[in-house]
Amino acid sequence: MSKPTPLxxxxxxxxxxxxxxxxxxxxxxxTFELHGFANIETRAVEPLDQLLRKGETSKEVYxxxxxxxxxxxxxxxxxDKGLGLHFDLTVPFARYVLENAGKLDxxxxxxxxxxxxxxxxxxxxxxxQFTQADIDIVGRDSLSPHHDAEIAxxxxxxxxxxxxxxxxxxxxxxxxxxxxxxxxxxxxGLGAPDVDExxxxxxxxxxxxxxxxxxxxxAEAGLTGDQADACLALAGIHATxxxxxxxxxxxxxxxxxxxxxxxxxxxxxxACAPLNSERVRIVADLSIARGLDYYTxxxxxxxxxxxxxxxxxxxxxxxxxxxxxGRNTYPGVGIxxxxxxxxxxLLQRGALVADRKVPSVVLxxxxxxxxxxxxxxxxxxxxxxxxxxxTHPDAAKFGKQIRHAERRGIPYVWFCQQDGSxxxxxxRSGNQVPADPxxxxxxxxxxxxxxxxxxxQHQ
Amino acid sequence: MSKPTPLxxxxxxxxxxxxxxxxxxxxxxxTFELHGFANIETRAVEPLDQLLRKGETSKEVYxxxxxxxxxxxxxxxxxDKGLGLHFDLTVPFARYVLENAGKLDxxxxxxxxxxxxxxxxxxxxxxxQFTQADIDIVGRDSLSPHHDAEIAxxxxxxxxxxxxxxxxxxxxxxxxxxxxxxxxxxxxGLGAPDVDExxxxxxxxxxxxxxxxxxxxxAEAGLTGDQADACLALAGIHATxxxxxxxxxxxxxxxxxxxxxxxxxxxxxxACAPLNSERVRIVADLSIARGLDYYTxxxxxxxxxxxxxxxxxxxxxxxxxxxxxGRNTYPGVGIxxxxxxxxxxLLQRGALVADRKVPSVVLxxxxxxxxxxxxxxxxxxxxxxxxxxxTHPDAAKFGKQIRHAERRGIPYVWFCQQDGSxxxxxxRSGNQVPADPxxxxxxxxxxxxxxxxxxxQHQ
Numbered sequence: 001m002s003k004p005t006p007l008x009x010x011x012x013x014x015x016x017x018x019x020x021x022x023x024x025x026x027x028x029x030x031t032f033e034l035h036g037f038a039n040i041e042t043r044a045v046e047p048l049d050q051l052l053r054k055g056e057t058s059k060e061v062y063x064x065x066x067x068x069x070x071x072x073x074x075x076x077x078x079x080d081k082g083l084g085l086h087f088d089l090t091v092p093f094a095r096y097v098l099e100n101a102g103k104l105d106x107x108x109x110x111x112x113x114x115x116x117x118x119x120x121x122x123x124x125x126x127x128x129q130f131t132q133a134d135i136d137i138v139g140r141d142s143l144s145p146h147h148d149a150e151i152a153x154x155x156x157x158x159x160x161x162x163x164x165x166x167x168x169x170x171x172x173x174x175x176x177x178x179x180x181x182x183x184x185x186x187x188x189g190l191g192a193p194d195v196d197e198x199x200x201x202x203x204x205x206x207x208x209x210x211x212x213x214x215x216x217x218x219a220e221a222g223l224t225g226d227q228a229d230a231c232l233a234l235a236g237i238h239a240t241x242x243x244x245x246x247x248x249x250x251x252x253x254x255x256x257x258x259x260x261x262x263x264x265x266x267x268x269x270x271a272c273a274p275l276n277s278e279r280v281r282i283v284a285d286l287s288i289a290r291g292l293d294y295y296t297x298x299x300x301x302x303x304x305x306x307x308x309x310x311x312x313x314x315x316x317x318x319x320x321x322x323x324x325x326g327r328n329t330y331p332g333v334g335i336x337x338x339x340x341x342x343x344x345x346l347l348q349r350g351a352l353v354a355d356r357k358v359p360s361v362v363l364x365x366x367x368x369x370x371x372x373x374x375x376x377x378x379x380x381x382x383x384x385x386x387x388x389x390x391t392h393p394d395a396a397k398f399g400k401q402i403r404h405a406e407r408r409g410i411p412y413v414w415f416c417q418q419d420g421s422x423x424x425x426x427x428r429s430g431n432q433v434p435a436d437p438x439x440x441x442x443x444x445x446x447x448x449x450x451x452x453x454x455x456x457q458h459q
Numbered sequence: 460m461s462k463p464t465p466l467x468x469x470x471x472x473x474x475x476x477x478x479x480x481x482x483x484x485x486x487x488x489x490t491f492e493l494h495g496f497a498n499i500e501t502r503a504v505e506p507l508d509q510l511l512r513k514g515e516t517s518k519e520v521y522x523x524x525x526x527x528x529x530x531x532x533x534x535x536x537x538x539d540k541g542l543g544l545h546f547d548l549t550v551p552f553a554r555y556v557l558e559n560a561g562k563l564d565x566x567x568x569x570x571x572x573x574x575x576x577x578x579x580x581x582x583x584x585x586x587x588q589f590t591q592a593d594i595d596i597v598g599r600d601s602l603s604p605h606h607d608a609e610i611a612x613x614x615x616x617x618x619x620x621x622x623x624x625x626x627x628x629x630x631x632x633x634x635x636x637x638x639x640x641x642x643x644x645x646x647x648g649l650g651a652p653d654v655d656e657x658x659x660x661x662x663x664x665x666x667x668x669x670x671x672x673x674x675x676x677x678a679e680a681g682l683t684g685d686q687a688d689a690c691l692a693l694a695g696i697h698a699t700x701x702x703x704x705x706x707x708x709x710x711x712x713x714x715x716x717x718x719x720x721x722x723x724x725x726x727x728x729x730a731c732a733p734l735n736s737e738r739v740r741i742v743a744d745l746s747i748a749r750g751l752d753y754y755t756x757x758x759x760x761x762x763x764x765x766x767x768x769x770x771x772x773x774x775x776x777x778x779x780x781x782x783x784x785g786r787n788t789y790p791g792v793g794i795x796x797x798x799x800x801x802x803x804x805l806l807q808r809g810a811l812v813a814d815r816k817v818p819s820v821v822l823x824x825x826x827x828x829x830x831x832x833x834x835x836x837x838x839x840x841x842x843x844x845x846x847x848x849x850t851h852p853d854a855a856k857f858g859k860q861i862r863h864a865e866r867r868g869i870p871y872v873w874f875c876q877q878d879g880s881x882x883x884x885x886x887r888s889g890n891q892v893p894a895d896p897x898x899x900x901x902x903x904x905x906x907x908x909x910x911x912x913x914x915x916q917h918q
Contacts, residue, residue: 003784004558007542010504012555014562015497015569022498033818034842036849038474039481043588044503044574045469048526061526066578067507067519067543083466084526096471099463103473105816105866107852110474115503119525129502144852146831153835157842271832325462357564359492372605373730376612383493383616390495393566393603407564 009120009128011340016409017347019354019449021131023168024343025113028133031158032111035150037135040110042092044117048082050095054294060087060118085117089134089336094323097138097330106140106330107147113339125310127340136334138322143331145264148298148318149271151333152177155314156275156282158337159302163279169352169453170342172278172305175314176238176285177268180295182261183286186234186248189255190227197221202235203289206311235287241273242266244284264297279305296320300335304342313338356409356449361442362389362424363405364414369395374416381437382414387447389414402427411446468579468587470799475868476806478813478908480590482627483802484572487592490617491570494609496594499569501551503576507541509554513753519546519577544576548593548795553782556597556789565599565789566606572798584769586799595793597781602790604723607757607777608730610792611636614773615734615741617796618761622738628811628912629801631737631764634773635697635744636727639754641720642745645693645707648714649686656680661694662748665770694746700732701725703743723756738764755779759794763801772797815868815908820901821848821883822864823873828854833875840896841873846906848873861886870905 006012013021029039051061062085086092089112097104113133120126135154137147152175159173183202187195198221205213210232217228230251237247245266248258265284272282290299295317302314316335323330346352362382364375375391382389390410392401398415405413405427413425414435424440425432465471472480488498510520520543545551548571556563572592579585594613596606611634618632642661646654657680664672669691676687689710696706704725707717724743731741749758754776761773775794782789805811821841823834834850841848849869851860857874864872864886872884873894883899884891 003560004509004554006558007502007504007506010502012502013499014559015499018497018499021500034845034847036817036819036847038477038817040472040474040477041480043466043469043471044576045466045588047466050463062523063526064521064544064578065524067522068578085523095463099465100473101462105863109817109849117503119523119527129504139852147852271835358495358497358568360495376730386493388493388495390568393598393606404564 007128008122009126011127011130011344013347014357016354016357016449019356019359020168020347020352020451021339021343023449023451024162024170024339025131025133027161027168028158028337028339029111029113031161032135032154035109035154035157037109037111037154040093040096040112041114042086042089042096042112044085044115045083046086046092046095048084051084051087051091053091060120061085062117062119087118088116089114089132090136090322090334093134093136093138094330094332098323098325101140101325101328101330107137107143108139109135109137111135125345127344130338130340130344133337133339134316134334136322136332138330138332140328140330143333145267145297146271148264148333149268151316151335152268152272152282152300153275155300155302155335155337156272156280159314160275160277160280165279165453168451170304170346171307171351173280173314174303174305175280175282176288176301176303176312177265177282178284178286178288178299179261179265179268179297180289180299180317181257181297182248182265183234183289185255185258185261186251186253187231189253189258190223190230192227192231193222198223198231199289200291202231202287203291205235205287238283238285238287240269240276240281240283242269242284244269244286248286261297268298290315290317293317294319298333302337307342307345310341310345313341351453353452354409354449355452356411358390358408358410359388359449360390360408360410361387361446362412362414363401363408363410364389364391365398365401365416366392366395367416367418371416374420378414378416378422378437382440385438385441387442409449412442467581468585470586470589470803472806473816475813475816475908478815478818479627479806479811479910480798480802482908482910483621483629483798484590484592486620486627487617487796487798488570488572490620491594491613494568494613494616496568496570496613499552499555499571500573501545501548501555501571503544503574504542505545505551505554507543510543510546510550512550519579520544521576521578546577547575548573548591549595549781549793552593552595552597553789553791557782557784560599560784560787560789566596566602567598568594568596570594584804586803589797589799589803592796592798593775593793595781595791597789597791599787599789602792604726604756605730607723607792608727610775610794611727611731611741611759612734614759614761614794614796615731615739618773619734619736619739624738624912627910629763629805630766630810632739632773633762633764634739634741635747635760635762636724636741637743637745637747637758638720638724638727638756639748639758639776640716640756641707641724642693642748644714644717644720645710645712646690648712648717649682649689651686651690652681657682657690658748659750661690661746662750664694664746697742697744697746699728699735699740699742701728701743703728703745707745720756727757749774749776752776753778757792761796766801766804769800769804772800810912812911813868813908814911815870817849817867817869818847818908819849819867819869820846820905821871821873822860822867822869823848823850824857824860824875825851825854826875826877830875833879837873837875837881837896841899844897844900846901868908871901 297318299317301312322332424435756777758776760771781791883894
């Protein structure tokens with residue numbers, strides 16, 4: 001077999017990169033659990049008719065076929081027909097809620113961290129398999145708006161932990177929030193003939209110049225120049241507190257839906273403001289619309305500081321009907337963090353680096369093959385005290401064994417003496433001291449691989 | 460949308476079952492890391508020609524196709540052609556080693572816990588998606604036999620933690636080991652005309668009566684009756700120590716390969732014997748052959764006590780060439796635990812049960828909507844001290860809020876008093892005491908959901 005080459009769109013990590021992804025995922029999972037979110041995993045496949053229910057994404061679905069399927073097996077009468085890989089975690093979650101509704105307690109909080117697949121044509125920054133971390137709260141028939149604020153608070157807490165400089169040290173995040181009721185009510189109050197078309201055009205502000213959007217609002221959405229001015233003025237409002245309410249009112253538009261949206265968004269911003277920090281902050285940004293998605297109230301987008309070209313790396317919002325089975329409707333609010341979307345560029349650039357390639361804190365040196373059981377006994381004693389370690393594969397010269405540790409970033413080498421006593425060497429400082437495997441304890445910062453950032457390395 | 464029904468062969472868990480799977484996976488991962496194994500994850504897909512390299516499993520592969528693929532896209536000239544979902548974690552690992560050989564340090568220890576897919580026809584106990592936990596050690600050009608013992612020791616350690624009654628309380632495990640060199644050398648020394656055919660037939664002993672296997676050895680493998688007797692006598696030997704060596708020698712067959720196999724197996728059993736416990740033990744079992752797989756030395760199978768009908772739930776062995784790229788050969792030894800294969804039956808039978816459906820230790824009661832920020836502040840203080848909690852969704856009567864906690868298995872309800880002080884109630888005992896969110900600490904056994912077993916519940 002010749003050397004295989006990577007598959008475009010299917011990024012994979014080296015062990016020292018995977019350590020970073022593991023720590024990020026563990027941090028997210030623990031934060032979600034601290035907020036009472038239960039974990040679920042759904043199967044990778046859904047029936048094709050479910051995946052295509054909303055039409056828009058059909059081009060991106062990978063369809064499965066058994067290699068040895070009989071010709072008739074994928075015909076309309078076959079049960080195996082029409083399975084596709086999920087392209088997000090929302091469609092599977094909605095199906096899971098309906099399938100298990102009788103066994104779940106509502107409001108139901110769940111988090112889900114899994115890969116998703118999209119049959120994209122390979123191109124820069126588009127992945128065909130990538131990991132998402134989703135949190136959602138779903139109610140039966142009703143769900144109070146304070147859960148929208150809860151979702152924002154949970155994600156702010158999680159992003160804050162990722163960005164904490166002495167932990168993982170990711171760049172900062174800016175969570176942008178808007179409310180569909182607010183903008184739709186505003187456009188309706190303004191007298192726009194086609195509210196959805198206005199929303200679709202205003203959503204282009206991140207790609208087109210304001211003058212061009214203004215032109216389109218007049219040409220395609222049938223607005224007057226003044227109406228288009230008002231829409232752009234609304235989209236220009238952003239604030240880290242509820243001061244945006246007065247600025248919207250100053251535009252002189254009134255509509256019941258607008259009032260409802262203003263109240264919901266102001267409530268959310270007030271509930272979240274205490275969580276703002278230097279690295280992570282929430283902003284009411286009235287330009288956010290989430291284009292084609294079926295949100296009915298709050299909408300979220302998120303920018304990663306210094307990586308704005310990635311677009312929104314954490315998006316979501318409120319659905320009045322996440323799912324519905326005829327008897328009940330299940331409203332939901334959620335947000336989805338693109339774990340791969342954030343980490344692949346950071347790791348490929350070397351912006352985050354682990355100081356070890358292996359979990360081991362200690363390499364137990366082997367003096368000669370006969371004493372391997374003694375080395376194993378040391379390792380077993382250390383493991384019993386939750387200290388990860390490995391023994392050297394052979395009885396090479398100690399210099400070679402130390403280099404084995406150095407290459408992997410293992411900070412300590414343990415030497416067993418003839419008389420059964422031992423010494424442990426910190427190979428960074430060269431410091432070597434007598435040690436007992438039943439009591440020796442490394443400093444807590446050495447217990448697990450540490451993440452360093454570009455900045456920290458250069459300090 | 461009508462209520463969806465489960466897809467046969469794609470088992471999913473309820474949140475309270477998933478908690479058990481999470482704890483099992485975390486226990487496995489931590490044990491592997493304590494032994495210095497680095498984690499990797501590989502993409503779900505491999506090129507079809509790689510998946511089919513060994514021929515045998517072709518019928519089980521799921522092939523991917525983009526739904527909107529152009530007609531020519533899956534033709535021979537297309538790059539998108541021929542991607543399939545991996546059916547195990549060994550093929551992807553071998554590919555990963557070749558692809559990244561220049562960036563890995565050998566011997567390379569890795570663990571990998573991921574789903575795999577097999578396009579099986581739906582039937583009892585056969586899954587089309589299931590999770591495996593694999594550990595492997597791979598060398599470049601050589602790998603000492605003591606790593607075979609290391610793999611066994613690591614898995615014994617992991618299984619021992621799963622079976623520990625006061626932790627997860629899974630049933631006991633019996634790890635059965637044999638060595639291909641031993642049996643192939645024995646058959647060759649015996650003068651068998653087709654050693655592989657003898658191995659294939661002896662491997663049927665778990666399905667056929669010994670008399671029938673004897674008949675086949677004579678009829679299909681060309682053995683004399685005495686030779687067939689000797690093969691069955693060899694397969695009948697098992698021992699928890701190296702006493703099997705003398706029993707094999709007593710059969711009077713000699714061959715260099717047999718001697719090599721005896722020495723390797725005896726060394727492995729001696730290195731592992733100290734890890735035997737009441738719940739988990741290793742046995743030299745000379746009937747184990749692992750049929751069609753390409754092992755070249757040590758082979759492993761594992762039985763779950765009381766669930767022998769599941770067959771082997773943890774299998775593996777030594778490959779002289781896990782991978783090869785023309786310049787280098789990469790010998791490996793590994794073992795793969797069928798996480799779903801063990802857990803799906805245990806959870807479906809209710810043999811393991813979590814005492815909570817959510818991670819929350821505390822439900823913070825809400826007195827009225829105006830005081831929700833005060834309840835949130837209590838929750839934030841508890842979370843800062845790593846205590847998971849949630850606030851009640853509305854200001855219902857306290858009796859209803861307590862039932863909300865009961866239904867989810869949350870052990871504590873926190874009541875905020877008018878004056879800012881608080882009281883916490885253990886709803887199991889009814890005991891209620893004044894508490895400060897900055898200092899209150901639940902007993903450590905209440906910090907995370909606990910697993911109870913059938914046996915424990917009935918005590």
